[in-house]
Amino acid sequence: MSGGFPAAAREELRNAQLRRNLRKATTTIRAKRASVIAEVDNWEALRDAGAELKQRALADLDKHLEQLERSVTTAGGTVHWARDGTEANAIVVDLVRATGATEAIKVKSMATDEIALNDALAAAGITAHETDLAELIVQLGDDRQSHILVPAIHRNRAEIRELFRAHLPGTEDLTDEPAALAEAARRYLRQKFLTTPVGISGANFAVAETGTVGVVESEGNGRMCTTLPHTLITVMGIEKVLPRFDDVATMLALLPRSSTGERMNPYTSLWTGVTPGDGPREFHLVLLDAGRSATLADPVGRDALRCIRCSACLNVCPVYERVGGHAYDSTYPGPIGAILTPQLHELNEGTTLPWASSLCGACYEVCPVKIDIPQILVHLRGRVVRERGGPAGERLAMEALARVFAHRRRYEAAQRAARVASLPLSRDGRIERRLPGPMRGWLAVRDLPVPPRESFRDWWVRERG
Amino acid sequence: MAPGVRAALFITCVTDTLFPHTGRATVELLERLGCDVAFPREQTCCGQMHANSGYQEQAIPLVRRFVRAFSDADHDAIVCPSGSCAAMVHDQYPRLAELAGDPGLARAVAEIAPRVFELSLFLTEALGVEDVGAYYPHTVTYHPTCHSLRLERVGDAPLRLLRAVRGIDLVELDDATTCCGFGGTFAIKNADTSAAMLADKLACIQRTGAEICTAVDNSCLLHIGGGLSRQRSGVRAVHLAEILASTEQAA
Numbered sequence: 001m002s003g004g005f006p007a008a009a010r011e012e013l014r015n016a017q018l019r020r021n022l023r024k025a026t027t028t029i030r031a032k033r034a035s036v037i038a039e040v041d042n043w044e045a046l047r048d049a050g051a052e053l054k055q056r057a058l059a060d061l062d063k064h065l066e067q068l069e070r071s072v073t074t075a076g077g078t079v080h081w082a083r084d085g086t087e088a089n090a091i092v093v094d095l096v097r098a099t100g101a102t103e104a105i106k107v108k109s110m111a112t113d114e115i116a117l118n119d120a121l122a123a124a125g126i127t128a129h130e131t132d133l134a135e136l137i138v139q140l141g142d143d144r145q146s147h148i149l150v151p152a153i154h155r156n157r158a159e160i161r162e163l164f165r166a167h168l169p170g171t172e173d174l175t176d177e178p179a180a181l182a183e184a185a186r187r188y189l190r191q192k193f194l195t196t197p198v199g200i201s202g203a204n205f206a207v208a209e210t211g212t213v214g215v216v217e218s219e220g221n222g223r224m225c226t227t228l229p230h231t232l233i234t235v236m237g238i239e240k241v242l243p244r245f246d247d248v249a250t251m252l253a254l255l256p257r258s259s260t261g262e263r264m265n266p267y268t269s270l271w272t273g274v275t276p277g278d279g280p281r282e283f284h285l286v287l288l289d290a291g292r293s294a295t296l297a298d299p300v301g302r303d304a305l306r307c308i309r310c311s312a313c314l315n316v317c318p319v320y321e322r323v324g325g326h327a328y329d330s331t332y333p334g335p336i337g338a339i340l341t342p343q344l345h346e347l348n349e350g351t352t353l354p355w356a357s358s359l360c361g362a363c364y365e366v367c368p369v370k371i372d373i374p375q376i377l378v379h380l381r382g383r384v385v386r387e388r389g390g391p392a393g394e395r396l397a398m399e400a401l402a403r404v405f406a407h408r409r410r411y412e413a414a415q416r417a418a419r420v421a422s423l424p425l426s427r428d429g430r431i432e433r434r435l436p437g438p439m440r441g442w443l444a445v446r447d448l449p450v451p452p453r454e455s456f457r458d459w460w461v462r463e464r465g
Numbered sequence: 466m467a468p469g470v471r472a473a474l475f476i477t478c479v480t481d482t483l484f485p486h487t488g489r490a491t492v493e494l495l496e497r498l499g500c501d502v503a504f505p506r507e508q509t510c511c512g513q514m515h516a517n518s519g520y521q522e523q524a525i526p527l528v529r530r531f532v533r534a535f536s537d538a539d540h541d542a543i544v545c546p547s548g549s550c551a552a553m554v555h556d557q558y559p560r561l562a563e564l565a566g567d568p569g570l571a572r573a574v575a576e577i578a579p580r581v582f583e584l585s586l587f588l589t590e591a592l593g594v595e596d597v598g599a600y601y602p603h604t605v606t607y608h609p610t611c612h613s614l615r616l617e618r619v620g621d622a623p624l625r626l627l628r629a630v631r632g633i634d635l636v637e638l639d640d641a642t643t644c645c646g647f648g649g650t651f652a653i654k655n656a657d658t659s660a661a662m663l664a665d666k667l668a669c670i671q672r673t674g675a676e677i678c679t680a681v682d683n684s685c686l687l688h689i690g691g692g693l694s695r696q697r698s699g700v701r702a703v704h705l706a707e708i709l710a711s712t713e714q715a716a
Binding site: 405 | 482664
């Protein structure tokens with residue numbers, strides 16, 4: 001994407017339907033979250049505990065991962081290590097091929113979206129069926145997800161009815177009632193659950209101590225995917241490891257309230273390896289690095305790896321609410337995407353994202369693991385400018401301004417020069433029209449005052465000097 | 466802190482250059498409350514624009530300059546009519562000193578930061594006043610700016626000051642704590658998104674029926690006021706200091 005975030009956002013901002021859908025959805029979920037957070041007395045202490053727990057897990061990540069491998073293996077599962085998406089995709093394709101299956105059912109997973117697993121499976125002749133309702137909507141529409149928790153937040157129910165009528169058999173008379181839409185999806189998915197021998201999932205966490213893997217969800221479709229197939233393959237980013245089983249309790253206290261605004265989510269599936277006669281006969285855990293180790297090397301930026309994918313930061317972000325998820329051109333949109341995406345790509349992609357924020361700080365206020373997103377945004381802006389170079393014109397302007405601010409006399413001369421330069425454009429002390437140049441965007445919708453004849457300091461010197 | 470306190474003004478480059486009347490109002494207000502006001506003339510810009518735009522290295526000399534300008538002055542407190550610029554000192558200066566790898570600068574920042582006050586916090590916490598003797602017979606709505614709210618944690622200090630103003634009709638702003646879309650260079654680099662955020666903020670302001678929108682940051686008011694002016698809305702943006710400085714005599 002050549003113009004990066006600003007150009008993509010410009011396109012999305014024109015979409016009146018999207019703006020309305022997003023405003024409605026984020027307003028609703030913000031209110032739900034606020035009400036369930038308000039009823040927890042020790043919410044701030046819980047956030048501290050969550051932050052401390054993830055910090056501890058990341059500090060000794062290598063040890064926890066090795067312990068996780070031992071625990072999973074002992075419980076009858078197999079652990080695979082993938083340095084990047086290509087390796088992870090190859091591992092999953094080989095595992096599915098080994099079963100002889102040509103279809104797989106999938107529970108919603110950010111990690112597999114990040115590595116474009118569905119495309120890799122399709123290239124190998126394997127059809128992946130997304131079973132999360134919103135993911136199904138995205139897949140049927142050959143669309144991209146636009147929210148971590150609500151991937152089809154940009155779609156309304158009338159659009160969903162049209163998609164279902166076009167793709168799901170026996171839905172000619174479908175209405176756009178939510179219950180009717182859910183029923184149509186249920187009928188379609190039930191048949192997939194009962195006939196597909198391979199399940200692919202992501203994971204909300206895996207416990208090093210016990211080898212237990214967990215998926216937290218609302219629909220129960222994830223439960224189907226992780227229990228019905230003969231073979232279960234889970235792809236998980238390495239940062240999701242938790243040291244102890246007790247840590248799950250902290251996560252479950254923080255996650256549902258922050259994400260869906262519920263006290264507890266309807267379905268929490270935990271499994272430890274395989275159990276003869278119950279559930280999958282084979283379990284594979286693919287541990288994905290894909291930029292996480294590199295992110296861990298940045299002492300400020302690494303805090304982004306604490307993220308538990310709740311999406312509270314998206315729902316409160318005034319930028320996200322207006323541009324939606326697609327403008328970020330990333331699996332991870334919103335404030336967390338703006339700090340995670342460029343780091344996972346080692347600043348080779350997503351380099352306009354750290355600027356996709358007014359630094360208002362609403363994200364940090366709600367983050368259940370206290371990621372100081374504004375601070376990391378500012379830090380990454382600095383890294384991008386230093387390591388990739390800022391736009392030439394901007395750099396020159398910033399350096400010139402730094403020289404002006406470095407000396408009082410230069411600064412005072414510049415104040416006078418600014419007035420002299422803007423006077424010819426002034427009407428009643430304001431610049432009221434569009435002009436080319438760096439102030440183009442500002443003047444498109446705002447007037448700009450001309451510096452008054454006497455600055456504050458000139459007044460001070462005249463009166464008090 | 467009792468009246469008679471010596472207050473050094475950290476005026477900010479935006480107010481110094483574009484809104485000198487806010488600066489004069491701040492001086493008037495502080496002197497009316499018995500403060501002895503000084504203006505260390507060596508101050509220029511605190512460096513926030515550089516630091517927040519990715520040019521931290523260029524901001525470091527401005528941190529040094531700030532520390533120099535205010536360490537010489539003979540004062541009890543450094544008072545700033547901007548939540549954002551005060552937060553720059555509290556929140557970012559320690560990080561910039563660390564980035565500079567200069568323990569001396571870090572110590573100087575740690576010494577100076579506790580003396581820096583955003584204006585409404587200086588009045589309510591350091592001076593312990595809410596009624597500053599102001600008279601302002603206008604309908605006013607208050608926009609809590611993000612950095613004053615989330616970094617300086619002013620809470621309802623500006624509202625308490627406004628409620629004590631005689632003649633004022635204070636009306637509540639919907640979605641008040643949502644960012645107005647300024648964000649410094651964000652307004653230039655992501656001009657379209659900034660404009661969309663501004664449009665929603667202006668709609669909320671218009672709905673209040675107020676004639677004036679006030680805040681504790683002239684940078685946000687430059688953006689909000691610029692939008693109100695472009696729309697010929699008949700609503701003005703006025704800094705809190707100007708409202709608090711107004712008296713019956715002046716009116």
